Every structure is written in structure tokens, then in C-alpha cells.
Amino acid sequence: MHMTHDPAALPADTIGFDQFLAVDIRVGTVVEALPFPEARKPAFKLLIDFGPAIGVKRSSAQITEHHGPEDLVGSQVAAVVNFPPRQIGPFMSEVLTLGFPDAEGKVVLIRPAKPVPNGERLF
Template identity: 75%
Template structure:
């Protein structure tokens, strides 16, 4: 089991508001074997003005591409796009480490409208 990280330095509430975390539904998922670390390419529907966005997520320990469509996840939607190998990742899909440090996706406990902002 990996030890939890120490808390980060305190920030102001206005700093928190700058990070735009939204809920979306995974509509497509495909293996990404070209990535340095095993990953899955995702297409996530955030609805409304955000629409479809792509993400590369290192989630292969607990998830397969076939299991992911229809699942709601949280993602940071206002980071600049990041090149991951030959794939442009447009959002940062969020997860938490399990006891072995493997990523577990963060999802709402109940279905919510796509595009909803975390507060």
C-alpha cells in the first residue's frame, strides 16, 4: 500500500475556482499501445458548449475499453491540450490511487447532467 501524499500548500478559494472540473460521459474508448505507459484513449461528451473532448488515461489496471462507454467521469477541461505520443489529450481525466497506486476513476455517485461543474 502506498502512503498518502502530504497535503499541498493552502490556496485561496479564487484559485480553486480557476480549475474547471466537469462531468462527462465516455462515448468511445480504445487501447493506446503506443503510449510509454499503458493507457486508454477516451472520447468524453461534456455536452453543451464544451462538447466532445479527447483524453489519454493510464487506467488499464482496472478498466478495459469495452467497459468504459456510458461511464461518467470527472475531468479538468481548462488545461491546455497536451501531446501524449501521437495523441493530443484535451482534458485531464481525474482519478485516485488504489492501495497499490493504480488509478481508479472519479465518478459521481448518481447520474448527473453532462457538463456540470464540480463545486
Template identity: 70%
Template sequence: MSDPVCETIAFDDFLKVDIRVGRIVEAAPFPEARKPAYRLLIDFGEEIGQKKSSAQITKHYEPGELVGRQVLAVVNFPPRQIGPMRSEVLTLGVPDADGEVVLIEPNLEVPVGGRLF
């Protein structure tokens, strides 16, 4: 069952959330996280650079298959301390039928750093 629809927001509120496409350049197990997760290093291009993210995506993905994959992430949240790591971006996904995270990614190759609109 899906979550209830959130309250209506203005389009200007949506524009405040900066969602960009990046390419995963490193992926490794993150054993210090409370729930199973990977440490990701994601390249968002020249303007934003490379950012770290902790992602609970261990059910459907192995670190080696993540490298080179394009993903979407929120790049303008403040960093969050996850165990010994500061997660700088929120990598986006949606739940499968069992509630496990499936990454959101473009279905065609696009330039890194591109903003979702």
C-alpha cells in the same frame, strides 16, 4: 502512504480549475503511449463538446465497460501531446492501495457538463 498536503490556496485559485462531468463515448487501447493507457473520447455536453483524453486506467478497466460511464475531468488545461495524440482534458482518478488509478465518478446520474463545486 499518501502524498503530503499541498500548500494552502485561496478559494479563488480553486475556482480557476474547471472540473466537469462527462460521459465516455469511446474507449480504445493506446499502444503508442509510454505507459499502458486508453484513448478516451468524452462528451461534456453542448457547451464544451467532445474532448479526447489519454488515461492510464488499464489495470481496473476494460474499454467496453468504460463506454457510457460518467467521469470527472479538468477541461481548462492546455492540450498535452501524448505520443501521436493531443490529450485535451485531464480525466481524474485516485490511487488504490497499489498506486493504480481508480476513476472519480458521480455516484448518481447527473447531466453532462455539470461543474464541480
């Protein structure tokens, strides 16, 4: 979620379906959302349950403008689960929680329209 918000951005280069499949995007339920005061930009430390095959993973997410701990806990989010872990200050972020920028570039999370089993893969 470190992309520059540019409404005139052109689509990315064409890729093969196998390249899409290489990015493992799963759904999980947020079980904990805590403030992350050590982060350079406002963020939450999330614990997300991706079901028995993947388990509970940690994510640092810059989503504080539209989302608060009270609406995050118990809600489902989408995340890339096969990037290498990334150290962010004192916190190890294991998955990249996904969202889209609003008109001001503030992140709005991607959420399924209806509940789905934790760990299901985007296709």
C-alpha cells in the same frame, strides 16, 4: 495522473477559493475508449462528451488496470477541462481525466454516485 503514490504525503499548501475555482472540473460521459498501444505506459484513448457548451474532448488516461473499454463507454468521469492540450505520442489529449491511486498506485476513476448532466462543474 503522474503523481507519485505516497500514503504519508502531507496536504498541499492552503489556497484561496478563487484558486480552486480556476481549475474547471467537469463531468462527461465516455463515448469511445480505444487501446493506445503507442503510449509509453498502458493507457486508453478516450472520447468524452461534456455536453453542448464544451463538446466532445479527447483524453489519454492511464487507467487500464481497473477499467476496460466495456465498462468505460457510457460511464461518467470527471476531468479538468481548462488545461492546455498535451501531445502524447500521436495523440492530442485535451482534458485530464481524474482518479485516485489504489494501495498499489493503480488509478481508480472518480465517478458521480448518481447520473448528472454532462458538463456540470465540480464545486
